[in-house]
Structures are given as structure tokens and as C-alpha cells.
Amino acid sequence: MKAIRFYGNEMATIEEMAVPSPSADQALIKVAYAGICGSDIAIYRGLNKRATYPVTPGHEFVGTIEKLPEHYGGCLVEGQRVMVIPTVSCGTCWGCRNGLRHICDTIKFLGIQFDGGFAEYALAEIQNLRPLPDTLSFELGVLIEPIAVAIHAVGFLKEVSKKRILVFGGGPIGLMTALIARLEGAQVIVAEPQASRRAAAQKFGFPTIDPSTADPQEIKAKYTDSIGFDAFLECAGHPSTFQFMIATAKQKSHIIIVATYKQPPFIDIFMMSRKEMHIDISWTYFDIECEQAIDVLKKDSELFRSLVTHVFPLEETDTAMHHFIDGGDTLKVSIKVEQV
DSSP, X not given: OEEEEEOSSSOEEEEEOOOOOOOTTEEXXXXXXXXXXXXXXXXXXXXXTTOOSSBOOOSEEEEEEEEOOTTOOSSOOTTOEEEEOOEEOOSOXXXXXXXXXXXXXXXXXXXXXXXXXXXXEEEEEGGGEEEOOTTSOHHHHTTHHHHHHHHHHHTTSSSGGGOEEEEEOOSHHHHHHHHHHHHTTOEEEEEOSSHHHHHHHHHTTOOEEOTTTOOHHHXXXXXXXXXXXXXXXXXXXXXXXXXXXXXXXXXXXXXXXXXXXXXXOOOOHHHHHHTTOEEEEOOSOOHHHHHHHHHHHHHHHHHHHTTEEEEEEGGGHHHHHHHHHHOTTOOEEEEEOSOO
């Protein structure tokens, strides 16, 4: 089979590999589409210290079940269309035993520590497969995993419909998080310094601000009657966002950290204390939130469709990675693996 391999040297090489054989708790998946995530860039550049090199990347992927174990007796069948939850948990730590396997003590991922979906075939744990409805295309199916991330993040907030929320970051995760919050009734503003991404957010109907030039007090007055935002969804991962959030926050406001930071941010704990602000950190999702993401896409597929701006064949993965890195009008970049 053809597979993309990352060696951490900013090159995506395509190699011939043997089709893997599933164990008793695994299925062999014929991959159709796989999405590029921002975290794949760190692996591509050799900056993810948790990655196992060389590795076949891709933790956002969909396809069909090619092979199930001989004595499998569950409800899935060969030939069925599925999405793959990429987490590999131990099953025995306190988190796994208490419904928190997404924050397992030894959490690992397909596409990072184990080979993922940038290949014609991939292995996945049977417990991590979720059927795709016939009405949902593979191309849109790659959005399920990141939409689950957005659902999990918004899930930290109570009474979302009563909230005025500032979302930092107009990239794919930021826009998906903003869309999920708005679908739940929130008033959402998107903060993004890059003009092309502000334009993309505006196409989705979001008011936008440039946090690198905007005056926090003017923003607070314009969008919250000088009361302050109820909540912030931080999807940018830039240290400067904390100063802006604190300056525009309402008392008792809530910050949800969705992004990861390349550099530790400075947090003015005193000013946060003065407003009794609250921080939660969101990490991946509960399995059921993938099922909820499927339901969201079934209901609002047209809303999310324009997030997928570019699709490349497997053989052009290196070009796709550079396209994703270069930005511009790029949002979600997908790899079409299956040749129809």
C-alpha cells in the first residue's frame, strides 16, 4: 500500500508499505479522506517530542471497514463507512476507569505515536469506530473529529444561549468552535489578526476584531455595553490573548483554553482574581461528542461545508502541508486517499 511518512525533516515522503494486519480488537480501515490538523505541522517539522518517527500522520480520517477479526461478534460489518476516533488509551488508569479515557495517564494517538490515516489502509481499535450516515460524505466526514473538539470546549460553559463570547483564532478550530457556540444560541465575536481569516469568519456571519490593533475598552463598550464578555474560547494559542481577555472580561467570566501554546503565556493572576475569573483547559473530547459531531454535520452540513477549502491527492501531501502552513485563504485542508 502507499503511505505517507514523516521523519521530522519537513518532508512528506510516499512509500510502499505492507498492509497491516489487525489484532483481535482492531479493524483494518480502507482510508477515504484524512484531514490536516495544526498539530500535524509540529510532527512534520520534527517539533512534537511525543511523536514516534518515522510515522504515518493523520488522526482525522474516515473510510470503510476492510477487515474485522474472524471471531468479531459486534454490530459493525465489513464494507461499512466509519469515522475513526484516534485516541489509544490504557483502559486501566483512574481516568479510563471513570469515563475520562480522553485524558488517560498514557494517552497516545493514531498519527502521532501510531501510524494514522495518511495511507491507503490503517488500523484502528474497533471500540473507536463510529458509523457514518449514508447522507454524510467522506469529504465532510473529516470534520467530525475537530468538530468534536469544538463541542467539548463549548461544553465547559453553562447556559451558553445567554452568553456573549469572544473566540480567539479564526482558523479551522476557532471557526468550528464559534459555530458550535452560535448554534447553541450564544452571541459570538471572533478575534483574529490575519485579515484573510477575519474575512472568512465574516462570511460565516461573525463580527470580527483585530486584537493586535483593537482597543480592549472600545471592544468591551461596543459589544457588551461595557459590562464585559461572559466567556472566552481561546483557540489561537498566542500568549498575548490573556491580556486582552482580562481587559475585556466581565466579573466571574470563564476562559476555555482550546489551543496549545508554543510558549508559556504570562497570566496576571491578580487581575483575574479581582474579577474572580475562571479557567478551564479543554483537551480532545468524550467519545460521545464524536457522535454529537456527526449529528451536527447531518443537520448543518451546508454550514460547515465551506470550511474545507482545499483537497489534495495522497501523492501531493507535501504540497498540501506547505499550502496549510502558508495560510492565506486556507482553512481546512484534506487529503483524498481513496482513488475512485
